[in-house]
Amino acid sequence: MPRSEMIVVTGGAGFIGSRIVQALCGRGDEVVVVDDLSDGRKFRNLVGSDIADYWDKDRALERLRQGPAPRAVVHQGACAVTTEWDGRYMMDANYRYSCELLEYCLAQRVPLIYASSASVYGKSRSFAENDASAERPLNVYGYSKLLFDRYVRRRLPQASSQVAGLRYFNVYGPGEAHKERMASIVHHLHRQIADAGEARLFGEHDGFAPGEQRRDFVYVDDVVRVNLWLLDRGISGIFNVGTGKSASFNDVARAVIRWHGRGTIRYIPFPDDLAASYQSFTEADLGALRNAGYDAPFADVEAGVPAYLDALARGS
Numbered sequence: 001m002p003r004s005e006m007i008v009v010t011g012g013a014g015f016i017g018s019r020i021v022q023a024l025c026g027r028g029d030e031v032v033v034v035d036d037l038s039d040g041r042k043f044r045n046l047v048g049s050d051i052a053d054y055w056d057k058d059r060a061l062e063r064l065r066q067g068p069a070p071r072a073v074v075h076q077g078a079c080a081v082t083t084e085w086d087g088r089y090m091m092d093a094n095y096r097y098s099c100e101l102l103e104y105c106l107a108q109r110v111p112l113i114y115a116s117s118a119s120v121y122g123k124s125r126s127f128a129e130n131d132a133s134a135e136r137p138l139n140v141y142g143y144s145k146l147l148f149d150r151y152v153r154r155r156l157p158q159a160s161s162q163v164a165g166l167r168y169f170n171v172y173g174p175g176e177a178h179k180e181r182m183a184s185i186v187h188h189l190h191r192q193i194a195d196a197g198e199a200r201l202f203g204e205h206d207g208f209a210p211g212e213q214r215r216d217f218v219y220v221d222d223v224v225r226v227n228l229w230l231l232d233r234g235i236s237g238i239f240n241v242g243t244g245k246s247a248s249f250n251d252v253a254r255a256v257i258r259w260h261g262r263g264t265i266r267y268i269p270f271p272d273d274l275a276a277s278y279q280s281f282t283e284a285d286l287g288a289l290r291n292a293g294y295d296a297p298f299a300d301v302e303a304g305v306p307a308y309l310d311a312l313a314r315g316s
Contacts, residue, residue: 011077173220242284
C-alpha cells in the first residue's frame with residue numbers, strides 16, 4: 001500500500017492526545033486527528049493546532065484501510081472513566097478497537113505508540129513492567145488496558161515494525177478541563193481553592209493518614225516528550241511513564257495553595273464506593289525507560305503544579 005507522511009493521533013482532541021498533536025504540528029508534522037466529538041467542548045483543545053484532517057473514531061479503521069498508510073499511529077483514544085463498570089463497552093472501546101488497530105499497523109509495518117495505564121498495577125507495591133505478579137487491576141478499565149498489553153507482548157516477537165506502550169501514571173496539565181470528574185486532583189484542587197479557599201482531600205484510608213495517600217503525579221508535557229522520543233527512535237516495548245517518585249495528596253494541595261497564596265485543607269471521609277478499587281500508592285519504576293536511553297528529567301509537583309496553573313492563568 002502507498003505511504004503518506006501523515007501521523008494519525010487517536011484521541012487527538014482529548015487531554016494527552018491534543019498535547020501530542022500540538023507538539024507534532026509545532027515541529028511541522030502532518031497530523032490527522034481521530035476522535036469522537038460527541039462532547040463538542042473538546043474542540044477547544046485543537047484550535048491552536050494546524051491539523052491536516054479530522055476523522056471520526058468510528059470510521060477511522062475504515063479510512064486507514066482505504067490507504068495510503070500513515071507514517072505512524074499514536075493511539076491515545078480510550079474510555080478513561082475508571083468508575084465505568086459496563087465491561088462490554090469498556091472492552092470494545094479499549095481492547096478490541098486497539099487490537100484491530102495493532103493488527104492493521106503490523107500488517108502495514110506502521111509504527112504504533114499507544115497509551116496504557118498504571119491502573120494495571122492496582123494495589124501492588126511493585127511497579128515494574130516485567131513483573132507479571134504486580135499486574136493486579138482493580139477495575140475493568142485497568143483490566144482492558146492490561147489485556148491489550150498482554151496481547152501486544154504476544155505479538156511483539158514477530159513484529160517487524162515499532163510497537164510501544166506507555167503506562168501513564170497520574171497525568172495532569174493543560175487541556176483536561178473537559179474530563180470533569182475524571183480530571184486530575186490538581187485541576188480539582190485549583191477550582192476548590194479559587195471558589196472556596198478550601199482544598200478537600202480524603203481522610204485516613206488504607207493505612208495512610210489523612211491526605212497521605214501517595215501517587216506518582218506526572219506533568220503532561222513530560223508525557224508528550226516521551227511519546228515523541230520513542231516515535232523518533234523506533235523503540236519497541238512497554239514502558240512506565242511517571243516521575244519515579246510518589247508525592248502525597250497533601251503535597252499537591254500545598255503546592256496549589258502556595259500558587260494561590262491562600263487556602264486551607266479539609267479532610268472528608270473516604271467514600272465507601274471507592275474503597276475496593278482505589279490505588280492508595282503508585283510510583284513508577286523507570287528502569288525500562290532509562291535503559292532504553294531516555295535520560296530527560298521529569299518535573300516533580302513543586303515544578304509541575306505551578307507550571308500548570310501558570311498556563312491556565314495565561315489561558316493556554
